[in-house]
Structure formats: structure tokens, C-alpha cells
Amino acid sequence: MxxxxxxxxxxxxxxxxAQESLGQFSFSNLFGGKNQTRKRKTFEPYxxxxxxxxxxxxxxxxxxxxxxxxxxxxxxxxxxxxxxxxxxxxxxxxxxxxxxxxxxxxxxxxxxxxxxxxxxxxxxxxxxxxxxxxxxxxxxxxxxxxxxxxxxxxxxxxxxxxxxxxxxPVAKPETPLYPDEWVRLQPLHTEGQGLPGYTAQPYSxxxxxxxxxxxxxxxxxxxxxxxxxxxxxxxxxxxxxxVGGNYAATADLAAQSPLSAAMGNRTLERIAARTGKDRTAGVIQYLTNIGIYDPNNPVDPFTSSFIVPGFDGNGDNKRxxxxxxxxxxxxxxxxxxxxxxxxxxxxxx
The missing domain is CATH 2.40.160.20 (Porin)
Incomplete structure (x- = not known):
């Protein structure tokens, strides 16, 4: 709507x-009539x-x-x-x-x-x-x-x-993969566009x-x-x-390339690739709030052992x-x- x-x-x-422009025109203009002289005195296109x-x-x-x-x-x-x-x-x-x-x-x-x-x-x-x-x-x-x-x-x-x-669109991968480079995102099929088993086609x-x-x-x-x-x-x-649809399954992206899998789901990156900022405190706070992290028994939250609801890489969650x-x-x-x-x-x- x-x-x-x-x-x-x-x-x-x-x-x-269009209407205003036509209003400035008269058929007499084609033949050099008086109307043409009068109009030119009031307005000249520029x-x-x-x-x-x-x-x-x-x-x-x-x-x-x-x-x-x-x-x-x-x-x-x-x-x-x-x-x-x-x-x-x-x-x-x-x-x-x-x-x-x-x-x-x-x-x-x-x-x-x-x-x-x-x-x-x-x-x-x-x-x-x-x-x-x-x-x-x-x-x-x-x-x-x-x-x-x-x-x-x-x-x-x-x-x-x-x-x-x-x-x-481009983005920076995690530093160990491609230091200081920006990579194109559309060819990576980050939401599974164009891959077998996915209905969405690559965006234009x-x-x-x-x-x-x-x-x-x-x-x-x-x-x-x-x-x-x-x-x-x-x-x-x-x-x-x-970004516009669901996460693709990590295994499907990994079959294309490690880079596709890494750029499709970035929740377990410790360092924000663009800014270089450490995300640890914010991630621990989020995991604590949803009840899957115990701050009294601290562990490394950036491991694949953490299955975070909504970001689990099974292809069913909204991105x-x-x-x-x-x-x-x-x-x-x-x-x-x-x-x-x-x-x-x-x-x-």
C-alpha cells in the first residue's frame, strides 16, 4: 500500500x-504567430x-x-x-x-x-x-x-x-580469513539464494x-x-x-565455500570485523539474559558448543x-x- x-x-x-508545459504551447507557435511573441516575452525556457x-x-x-x-x-x-x-x-x-x-x-x-x-x-x-x-x-x-x-x-x-x-553490497570477513579485505556478498549466497533446496534466487x-x-x-x-x-x-x-530472509543451513553454505559459511552466520565472531571491537561482554550479557550462560561458571562463549536459539545454523531461523x-x-x-x-x-x- x-x-x-x-x-x-x-x-x-x-x-x-506535462499539463503545465502543454499550457505554455499553442499551435500558433508553429507558424510564428503573435502568441509566440507574447509568450517569449513572459517566459523563456532555460x-x-x-x-x-x-x-x-x-x-x-x-x-x-x-x-x-x-x-x-x-x-x-x-x-x-x-x-x-x-x-x-x-x-x-x-x-x-x-x-x-x-x-x-x-x-x-x-x-x-x-x-x-x-x-x-x-x-x-x-x-x-x-x-x-x-x-x-x-x-x-x-x-x-x-x-x-x-x-x-x-x-x-x-x-x-x-x-x-x-x-x-560488500563486507569484511573475520580477520584470520581475509585480513583487511572487503568481499562481495551476493556471490556467496548468504541466505542460500540459488542453492539446491532453496526457492529464493540470487537478488539482482x-x-x-x-x-x-x-x-x-x-x-x-x-x-x-x-x-x-x-x-x-x-x-x-x-x-x-x-539481508532479507532466513539463515541458510551452515552445512549448505560450507559446501559452497568456507567463506560463504562464515559470512552467512557471524554470531560466534569474537571481534567485530568492521570496527575491531571485542564483542565478549555484549555476547555474554545476551546469553545470560536468555538463560543459556551462567556467569558464575564462566566459559568461552565463542565456541560451536553454544547452540544459540535463533542462530543455530539449521536454516529455519530469520536473518x-x-x-x-x-x-x-x-x-x-x-x-x-x-x-x-x-x-x-x-x-x-
């Missing part, structure tokens, strides 16, 4: 852009390009939606963007964008967080570089009555559209998202603006983080949830250049 509402909003916005940098945040199994502020801050990374915008009418424009954004998440942010002890015990992490191509409609709240030189000093706007992106590394957002531009001079933008991407995949798709949010500061409508040539002598 949530996805249908988002798509309806995007369709409505793009439809409004183009701009922009370069931007900013932050990125991911939301999903390793960065819960119901801890939105903490999730936004904990896994914050970077993004860089290039955009070309064609202003079609005083208030509507069409924008084409290229964005490169890095996102990340880590269960170890949940160390000591009440209600998320199982997330900490799961001990998964990832990072993912997203390469996004988008087309969005942009609505300015303040109209530009003529060309770009007459644009408003401050112009807030909203936007919405569609994006296609490539992604490839190409997906679609719906960008929606707000922004504001401030006029610096005749040709340049500076802008600030906040954009949220509703993706159509649950595997930006390589993630498919209830909500993954998403990401970008904040961008950008420099905007308005392409001159006409290039004046020096007079011939």
Missing part, C-alpha cells in the same frame, strides 16, 4: 508538469547544470526505521551528484541526474541498546556503493516569470520521479527507486545559485544490505525481514550554473 501511494504521488507530479556533495543514510534490517534519527546518524556516509535541469515553464522543470552514494550499516551499533540485543548478536555489517540514474519532475513554489536572470533570490521546491541504480544488482524530496536555491549572481536538497529514495529491493524494503536518504549541497540562453558574438569589423 505504501509503495502504491508513493507511485501515485510521482505520477501526479509528472502529470502536472537550462542549468549542477555539481553537489553531501551525506547518505541507509534504512533497513541493519539500521531500523523505528530508530530513524539514530539510523540516520550512525551509518552516515557520502554522496556526489551531477544534474542537468531543463526549466519548461515558470514553475516546472525536468531534471536528469547521476549520483554516486555510499551507504552502510552495522549490527554492532546496537551494543547495549535495549530491545535490540538480538540484532547485536547477529553481528552483520555491510557497505554498498550505489550508482544512480534518475529523472525527476521539479516544482518551484516561486515562479520565474522570464528567463533565468530574473529568477527569484530564494526558491524553495519539491521533486519526485524514478531512478534506476546499480549496487553491490540492478534495481529501481522512487526519489521524493525538497530543496531550496539561493541566487549568488547572474549565473550561479547555491542549493540545499534533501531526497529520500524508496527502493524496490530488500537487499541493499544483503532479516521482507516486511519493508530498504531505502536511503541523501542530503546534498550543490553549486548550480545557469547556461546562457544566447551567446553574443563580438561585432565584425
Amino acid at each position: 505504501k509503495k502504491k501511494v508513493v507511485l501515485l504521488v510521482v505520477i501526479a507530479l509528472l502529470t502536472s508538469i 537550462s542549468s547544470v549542477s555539481l553537489g556533495i553531501g551525506t547518505s543514510s541507509y534504512y533497513g534490517e541493519l539500521s531500523p526505521y523505528n530508530r530513524f534519527i539514530q539510523s540516520t546518524i550512525n551509518g552516515m556516509r557520502w554522496n556526489a551528484a551531477f544534474n542537468f535541469t531543463r526549466q519548461l515553464s515558470p514553475q516546472f522543470g525536468l531534471r536528469f541526474g547521476l549520483t554516486w552514494a555510499r551507504i552502510s550499516g552495522d549490527d554492532n551499533y546496537m551494543d547495549g541498546v535495549s530491545g535490540y540485543e538480538a540484532n547485536f548478536m547477529r553481528n552483520l555489517h555491510f557497505r554498498n556503493d550505489i550508482k544512480e540514474l534518475s529523472i525527476v519532475g521539479q516544482y518551484d513554489f516561486v515562479p520565474t516569470l522570464k528567463g533565468s536572470p530574473r529568477r527569484a533570490s530564494i526558491a524553495p521546491y519539491i521533486f519526485g520521479g524514478i531512478a534506476v541504480f546499480a549496487h553491490d 544488482l540492478i534495481s529501481v527507486a522512487v526519489p521524493l524530496g525538497i530543496g531550496v536555491r539561493y541566487k549568488l549572481n547572474h549565473n550561479f545559485d547555491i542549493g540545499l536538497e534533501l531526497g529520500y529514495r524508496f527502493s524496490f529491493t530488500d537487499y541493499l544490505d544483503d 532479516g525481514s521482507s516486511k519493508y524494503k530498504d531505502s536511503y536518504m541523501l542530503t546534498t549541497v550543490k553549486l548550480i550554473y545557469y547556461i546562457p540562453a544566447k551567446i553574443k558574438c563580438p561585432p565584425l569589423r
Whole structure:
């Protein structure tokens, strides 16, 4: 239902852009009629390009939606963007964008967080570089009555559209296996995707998202603006983080490779691979709380003799949830250049 509402909003916005653009057109324009002269005096379409940098945040199994502020801050990374915008009418424009954004998440942010002890015990992490191509409609709240030189000093706007992106989640293995390396997760079949006996197929590394957002531009001079933008991407995949279903049986993953087995279930790793932090205290606390560890008779909790409910490697336990798709949010500061409508040539002598 949530996805249908988002798509309806995007369709409505793009439809409004089309209607507004057609409203600027008359058949008399084809023949150089009076209407063409009059319209050109009120508004001239123009183009701009922009370069931007900013932050990125991911939301999903390793960065819960119901801890939105903490999730936004904990896994914050970077993004860089290039955009070309064609202003079609005083208030509507069409924008084409290229964005490169890095996102990340880590269960170890949940160390000591009440209600998320199982997330900490799961001990998964990832990072993912997203390469996004988008087309969005942009609505300015303040109209530009003529060309770009007459644009408003401050112009807030909203936007919405569609994006296609490539992604490839990676993670760090336990140090003794591959020191200081990041390995691709999708080929490891970490949830049994594509393996005999499993119905799920490997997830695609190409997906679609719906960008929606707000922004504001401030006029610096005749040709340049500076802008600030906040954009949220509703993706159509649950595997930006390589997590979305059940654990695969450890024996099935081990038949593929030791690395597949190690990356599929990471609960018995003493050291958090990404941060290098010792997990012993948090794991003992979790095992004590669920009643399978006696602190009066301490033993090493990082052994296969500990069969932890929910993480026992038999393939029946949930590793993630498919209830909500993954998403990401970008904040961008950008420099905007308005392409001159006409290039004046020096007079011939």
C-alpha cells in the first residue's frame, strides 16, 4: 500500500508538469504567430547544470526505521551528484541526474541498546556503493516569470520521479580469513539464494527507486545559485544490505565455500570485523539474559558448543525481514550554473 501511494504521488507530479508545459504551447507557435511573441516575452525556457556533495543514510534490517534519527546518524556516509535541469515553464522543470552514494550499516551499533540485543548478536555489517540514474519532475513554489536572470533570490521546491541504480553490497570477513579485505556478498549466497533446496534466487544488482524530496536555491549572481536538497529514495529491493530472509543451513553454505559459511552466520565472531571491537561482554550479557550462560561458571562463549536459539545454523531461523524494503536518504549541497540562453558574438569589423 505504501509503495502504491508513493507511485501515485510521482505520477501526479509528472502529470502536472506535462499539463503545465502543454499550457505554455499553442499551435500558433508553429507558424510564428503573435502568441509566440507574447509568450517569449513572459517566459523563456532555460537550462542549468549542477555539481553537489553531501551525506547518505541507509534504512533497513541493519539500521531500523523505528530508530530513524539514530539510523540516520550512525551509518552516515557520502554522496556526489551531477544534474542537468531543463526549466519548461515558470514553475516546472525536468531534471536528469547521476549520483554516486555510499551507504552502510552495522549490527554492532546496537551494543547495549535495549530491545535490540538480538540484532547485536547477529553481528552483520555491510557497505554498498550505489550508482544512480534518475529523472525527476521539479516544482518551484516561486515562479520565474522570464528567463533565468530574473529568477527569484530564494526558491524553495519539491521533486519526485524514478531512478534506476546499480549496487553491490560488500563486507569484511573475520580477520584470520581475509585480513583487511572487503568481499562481495551476493556471490556467496548468504541466505542460500540459488542453492539446491532453496526457492529464493540470487537478488539482482540492478534495481529501481522512487526519489521524493525538497530543496531550496539561493541566487549568488547572474549565473550561479547555491542549493540545499534533501531526497529520500524508496527502493524496490530488500537487499541493499544483503539481508532479507532466513539463515541458510551452515552445512549448505560450507559446501559452497568456507567463506560463504562464515559470512552467512557471524554470531560466534569474537571481534567485530568492521570496527575491531571485542564483542565478549555484549555476547555474554545476551546469553545470560536468555538463560543459556551462567556467569558464575564462566566459559568461552565463542565456541560451536553454544547452540544459540535463533542462530543455530539449521536454516529455519530469520536473518532479516521482507516486511519493508530498504531505502536511503541523501542530503546534498550543490553549486548550480545557469547556461546562457544566447551567446553574443563580438561585432565584425
